[in-house]
Amino acid sequence: MSQTRQNSACNIHPLIAGRWSPRAFDGNRAVETEKLAACLEAARWSSSCFGDEPWRFIVADKSRNPEGWQQMLDVLVEANQQWAQRAPVLVLACAAQKFVKNGKVNRWGQYDTGQAMMSFALQAVGEGLITHPMGGFDDEAAKAAFSIPDDVTLMSVTALGYSGDLSLLSQPYQDIETAERRRKPIGEFAFTRWGEAWGEQV
DSSP states (O other): OOOOBSSOOSOOOHHHHTOOOOOOBOTTOOOOHHHHHHHHHHHHTSOOGGGOOOEEEEEEETTTOHHHHHHHHHHBOHHHHHHHTTOSEEEEEEEESBOTTTOOBOTTHHHHHHHHHHHHHHHHHHTTOEEEEEOOBOHHHHHHHHTOOTTEEEEEEEEEEOBOOGGGSOHHHHHHHHSOBOOOOGGGTOEEETTEESOTTO
8 A cells, every 4th residue: 555646756766755654554463573673774874974873763662572662652642642553663763962972962963863764764665664753752751761861852753564454544544544645846945046946847
């Protein structure tokens, strides 16, 4: 199951084209350890400022650590819990606020963590898995549940697993899952100078 891209301007790599954020997970199928490890390995090799690798992940795998998985599910907002309860893996991505090398503030840490999570998501596509990143979670509850120090910023919780039965989702989510995917035209975000579109022909 995947959504149709409606207004593509040109062809992109199948891994990128195949990445989207579904909510219908197969709650009865665990993610194999080697596939989860491959996703984490992809994140590991993401680029970062000064090679500092500021990302930190809390991995909650229901099949291997059901208590930790339940703790992670509990910090999600209720709307996300409704569908994420069927995701076998939940990954909390955090960004270190300071460089390891010198202790100075790393203002690129959140950007680099986002890059690492995109690498994670693209590897997931290659492994036949789906992902859905979420911003809807309780920061303080997550820090308390997983003993996270104050010098990291909590960025997202990503659900990982296999595609599941769309009919198990509530109706609003079913509609979202089957809607056509659209994005802003390239000229609305790529400029030659601010507000002047790059590639008017695209």
